[in-house]
Amino acid sequence: MRAAISVAILAVIAMTAEARAETVQLYAAGSLRAALTDMAKAFEAESGTGVEAKYGPSGILKDEIAAGAKADVFASANMVHPQALSAAKRSGAVLLFxxxxxxxxxxPGLKVDSASVLDRMLDPAIKLGTSTPKADPAGDYAFQVFAKAEQSRAGAQAVLESKALQLTGNASSAAPPAGRNAYGWHVAEGRADIFLAYCTAAREAQKQSGDQQVVELPENLAVGADYGLTVVAGASSAAEHFAQFILSPTGQNILTRHGFAPGQR
Structure with a gap:
C-alpha cells in the first residue's frame, strides 16, 4: 500500500515538474517588446512557466504562424492578422488586449507641433518615415493618417503616400544596433526628419535620444491602434494561462505602465 502511495506521489511530482518546465512560445509585435518582457518575467514568477518570445512585424509573424511556425500565443499590433489566423482555424478567439x-x-531642431505637423509632412524638403504597410500594422496606421489628411486637404494623401520612406517593418529593412529603438535610430541617422510611429515607441526613442521630439497628432489626423491576442491551435494549457495573465488586472497594469491603454474597458 505504501509503495503504491509513493508511486502516486512521485507521479504527481513528475507531472508538476513537467508543467513548470514547459515554455510558452510567444510571437509578438515589436512594439510590445518591453511590456511583454516584463509580462513574461511576472508570469514566470507566478506560475513557474517560462516564456520564449520572438518579436517582429505582426504581418510577417502571422505569415510564419500560418506556414507552421511553432508559436503558442500571438500578440499582434492589430486585430486583422490574428483574426485571419482564427478564420483559418489556426487559432482560437481573438481578444482586444x-x-x-x-x-x-x-x-532635433525642427519646429513642429500638432497644428503644423501636416504642413511639415507635406513639405518637399522633409523626409517622412513610416513602417511598411501589410507587413507591419504601424505602416498601415500611417497610411490611415494620410487618408485622413485628404479629408482636410485635397491631394494630401497622394503626396504623403508617394514621399513616405518605408524604413522599418520589412524583412529587408535595415536593422538598428542591438538595444536601439529603430525609429529613433533612423531619425538620428538622418534618414527621416519626421517618423510616424506608435506613441509608445516614439517615447522609447526619446528616452534614448532626449533631443528628439514626440508630437501628438491633431484630432483630424489621429489614428488609434487596437492590439489583438490569440492562442494558436494545439497550444498547451500553459499558453492559455499566459493569455489569461495578459488580460488579467496584473497584466493590464504592466501594459499601462509601458504607455498602452487597457484593452478591456
Whole structure:
C-alpha cells in the first residue's frame, strides 16, 4: 500500500515538474517588446512557466504562424492578422488586449507641433518615415493618417503616400544596433526628419535620444491602434494561462505602465 502511495506521489511530482518546465512560445509585435518582457518575467514568477518570445512585424509573424511556425500565443499590433489566423482555424478567439496610437517622432531642431505637423509632412524638403504597410500594422496606421489628411486637404494623401520612406517593418529593412529603438535610430541617422510611429515607441526613442521630439497628432489626423491576442491551435494549457495573465488586472497594469491603454474597458 505504501509503495503504491509513493508511486502516486512521485507521479504527481513528475507531472508538476513537467508543467513548470514547459515554455510558452510567444510571437509578438515589436512594439510590445518591453511590456511583454516584463509580462513574461511576472508570469514566470507566478506560475513557474517560462516564456520564449520572438518579436517582429505582426504581418510577417502571422505569415510564419500560418506556414507552421511553432508559436503558442500571438500578440499582434492589430486585430486583422490574428483574426485571419482564427478564420483559418489556426487559432482560437481573438481578444482586444491593448490600445496604442500614432505620434510623430521629430528630429532635433525642427519646429513642429500638432497644428503644423501636416504642413511639415507635406513639405518637399522633409523626409517622412513610416513602417511598411501589410507587413507591419504601424505602416498601415500611417497610411490611415494620410487618408485622413485628404479629408482636410485635397491631394494630401497622394503626396504623403508617394514621399513616405518605408524604413522599418520589412524583412529587408535595415536593422538598428542591438538595444536601439529603430525609429529613433533612423531619425538620428538622418534618414527621416519626421517618423510616424506608435506613441509608445516614439517615447522609447526619446528616452534614448532626449533631443528628439514626440508630437501628438491633431484630432483630424489621429489614428488609434487596437492590439489583438490569440492562442494558436494545439497550444498547451500553459499558453492559455499566459493569455489569461495578459488580460488579467496584473497584466493590464504592466501594459499601462509601458504607455498602452487597457484593452478591456
Amino acid at each position: 491593448a490600445r496604442n496610437r500614432l505620434c510623430a517622432l521629430v528630429r
